[in-house]
Amino acid sequence: MNGDDLLTGRYDNAGPHDVDLNRVWLGVAAQVWCRRPGPVERAARRLLRSPGLARALVTTPSLLLGWVIATAVVLIAGAGFTLGTGQPWVALLAPAVAAVGIAYAYGPGIDPSWELSQSMAVGDRMVLLVRALTVFGLNAALGLAASAASGAAAAVTFGWLVPMTAVCALALAAATVTRSANVGVAAGLAGWVITILADQTAEGRYTAAVTDPSLVLPYLAFAACCVAVVLFATRTPRGTQ
Amino acid sequence: MNVEVTDLTRKFGRTRAVAGVTLEAGPGVFGLLGPNGAGKTSLLRMMATVLPPTSGALRLLGRDPGGYGPRREIRRRLGYLPQQLGYYPGFTVADFVEYFALLKDMPPRQVPRAVAGAIEDVGLGDKARVKLRTLSGGMLRRVGIAQAIVNEPELLLLDEPTAGLDPEQRVAFRTLLREFGQRATVIVSTHLVEDVAAACTEVALMDAGRIVFHGTPAELTARGEGSGAAGDAPLERGYSAVLAAARSTVAARS
Numbered sequence: 001m002n003g004d005d006l007l008t009g010r011y012d013n014a015g016p017h018d019v020d021l022n023r024v025w026l027g028v029a030a031q032v033w034c035r036r037p038g039p040v041e042r043a044a045r046r047l048l049r050s051p052g053l054a055r056a057l058v059t060t061p062s063l064l065l066g067w068v069i070a071t072a073v074v075l076i077a078g079a080g081f082t083l084g085t086g087q088p089w090v091a092l093l094a095p096a097v098a099a100v101g102i103a104y105a106y107g108p109g110i111d112p113s114w115e116l117s118q119s120m121a122v123g124d125r126m127v128l129l130v131r132a133l134t135v136f137g138l139n140a141a142l143g144l145a146a147s148a149a150s151g152a153a154a155a156v157t158f159g160w161l162v163p164m165t166a167v168c169a170l171a172l173a174a175a176t177v178t179r180s181a182n183v184g185v186a187a188g189l190a191g192w193v194i195t196i197l198a199d200q201t202a203e204g205r206y207t208a209a210v211t212d213p214s215l216v217l218p219y220l221a222f223a224a225c226c227v228a229v230v231l232f233a234t235r236t237p238r239g240t241q
Numbered sequence: 242m243n244v245e246v247t248d249l250t251r252k253f254g255r256t257r258a259v260a261g262v263t264l265e266a267g268p269g270v271f272g273l274l275g276p277n278g279a280g281k282t283s284l285l286r287m288m289a290t291v292l293p294p295t296s297g298a299l300r301l302l303g304r305d306p307g308g309y310g311p312r313r314e315i316r317r318r319l320g321y322l323p324q325q326l327g328y329y330p331g332f333t334v335a336d337f338v339e340y341f342a343l344l345k346d347m348p349p350r351q352v353p354r355a356v357a358g359a360i361e362d363v364g365l366g367d368k369a370r371v372k373l374r375t376l377s378g379g380m381l382r383r384v385g386i387a388q389a390i391v392n393e394p395e396l397l398l399l400d401e402p403t404a405g406l407d408p409e410q411r412v413a414f415r416t417l418l419r420e421f422g423q424r425a426t427v428i429v430s431t432h433l434v435e436d437v438a439a440a441c442t443e444v445a446l447m448d449a450g451r452i453v454f455h456g457t458p459a460e461l462t463a464r465g466e467g468s469g470a471a472g473d474a475p476l477e478r479g480y481s482a483v484l485a486a487a488r489s490t491v492a493a494r495s
Contacts, residue, residue: 026361030353033335033360033369051352052343059329059340112327113341116388119289120344121316123309 052122053130060131061110062101063138071097071139075146082150088160090150091210094143095164096192099171101139103184105131110181125234128176136168159210166219167192169226176233242267242300243396243426244288249297251283258283260450261297270422272441272458273430274480279447281430282324282400288428289321289398302395317346320394324401324430326385330374334365334384337373341388359391362417364410378405386414390421397427403436415440434476438462446483453487 037045037054044054061067074097078089106128108114118124140161147160170191175184199208199215209215244266251259259280273281286292287299290306302318304311328337338359342352360369363383373381382405389397403411418440421427431437437444438458446454446461454461458476465478470485472478 026354026357029357029361029366029369033333033357034339034353035336050346051349052346055340055343112329114327115291115323115325116321116327116341117344118291119316119319119321120341121313121346122344123313 048130050122052120053126056117056122056127057130057134060105060135062104062135063131067101067104068138068142071101072142072146075142076149079146079150088150088207088210090143090147091160092196092206094139094146094160095167096189098136098139098143098164099167099188099192100185101135102132102168103171103175103181103188105135105172107175107181107184108179128230128234132168132172136165139168140164162216162219163192163195163210166223166226167195169223169230173226173229173233176230243302244271244428245298245300246284246288247298249284249287249299250295251280251287251292252295257450259287259294262447262450262452264445264452264455266426266428266443268422268424268426269442270418270427270429270440272437272444273428273447274432274434274437274444275447276432276484280450281447283450284447285398285400285428285430286323288396289319289323290316291321291323313346315396317392318395319345320389320392320397322385322389322399322402326381328373328381328384330372332373333370334360334373334376334387335369337384338387338391342391345392347392355391355393359387362390363387364413379407379410382406383410383414386417390417393425395425397421397425398430399427400430401432402429403431403433411436434474434480438474438476446480448484448487449491451487454483 037051038058041054041058044057045051048054048057057063074093075090078093081087081089104110106124111117114124117127143160143164144158167188171184171188173184174187175181178184196206196209199212200206202208203212242265244264246262246264249259249262250257262280262284273284275281283292287294288301290301290312299306301315304315306312306315329340332340335356338356339352342356343349347355357369360366363386365380365383365387368376368380373384376384382402386399386402389399403414406414415436418427418429422440422442429436429441441458444454444456444458444461445452454464461479461483462475463479464486465472465475465480465482468478468482468485470478470481472481
């Protein structure tokens with residue numbers, strides 16, 4: 001007989017002398033104290049096949065409800081401005097908002113238990129990857145919804161996805177290398193503003209950064225370089241034996 | 242041997258925090274003593290696979306932590322309490338311990354009972370549903386200990402575990418350490434010699450990145466007898482005598 005049997009009433013042949021109160025209490029405490037995973041975490045568990053990774057994902061600061069609502073509010077405001085002014089505000093805002101979210105996805109300045117997390121079986125590189133991809137995906141979805149709602153032209157609606165990839169990669173690389181989310185945010189925002197202003201100077205319009213097809217390849221190459229930096233900065237230290 | 246360290250070195254710029262340490266540890270409670278800046282935390286962080294060594298060899302639980310697979314296997318069987326325990330203020334005690342149980346890759350079905358057991362072991366049963374932001378420093382330290390022991394580790398590394406604990410909690414904690422020491426290797430970094438005297442079967446004393454003494458607490462105590470070294474307790478006098486001897490040797494060499 002064990003504590004679970006006592007809880008469920010399956011102790012027909014057991015006498016009172018068999019009761020181990022400690023064990024019973026642990027069974028009760030286990031049921032009462034532990035958190036039931038929510039629907040998002042359950043879905044993440046099935047998808048990632050790792051309960052640890054799923055829990056790490058749902059604790060991402062930039063995936064918490066408040067953050068997601070704030071992101072949505074900024075993009076809805078951008079959609080409103082786009083409708084009112086005819087300027088592609090969503091296309092210009094979405095990469096910046098996503099970069100902030102990515103920089104705040106994981107790292108020593110964000111994760112209070114980062115030092116401890118580094119000694120865990122679920123590797124910090126995997127946590128970083130899963131969190132960054134999810135934040136990126138969510139921001140892309142919100143941006144697309146806002147862009148569609150703003151009635152922007154198709155070229156602008158999808159044009160910002162590639163620059164967003166580059167800006168997010170820059171923010172992630174800066175945050176990872178410097179181990180500071182704030183530096184990542186600053187680098188991402190500064191990079192995006194400089195790009196917009198440079199294209200405005202060269203072509204005479206703000207939207208050049210998101211509509212010029214000749215920039216797609218440089219954006220992707222830049223993003224690949226930033227990802228390589230992230231991979232290098234989070235590489236597995238070897239040579240201990 | 243669960244821990245085999247050979248000529249391990251760790252440099253931060255030009256500073257050698259750990260300078261060629263060699264030691265072995267099997268089951269039991271191993272005390273790592275030394276003054277501030279002796280290199281205890283750096284050595285412990287290397288054993289926790291958080292900090293890569295600059296040079297030397299390290300084997301933990303019979304595996305080389307340099308490879309991905311072995312390192313993951315080590316980490317499943319490892320418990321680590323860092324000197325500065327960061328925590329999520331909005332988590333409850335149970336949430337926090339459960340989070341790290343999951344990150345240690347424990348089978349999900351075992352997690353609730355293991356979490357409850359670890360929280361009870363550190364005497365925080367009545368605080369299990371309380372948010373971490375409301376706990377005192379001593380209680381947070383016990384939460385840190387609970388997450389370290391939740392997976393019944395074969396190698397338990399504790400950096401200043403008794404900092405902030407009251408005398409009653411320290412006595413309870415030492416009992417817990419001795420229990421763990423019967424089935425696991427427990428390495429405790431501390432500068433409180435009374436913790437070592439009460440709980441450790443072996444002790445190493447570090448100074449300036451080097452191990453200057455390795456033996457039993459009784460042997461360390463013997464070093465202080467008749468030496469005239471400073472200290473209120475016999476073990477403290479042994480500690481002071483060994484440190485003084487090591488430093489005079491270094492001074493003579495230079």
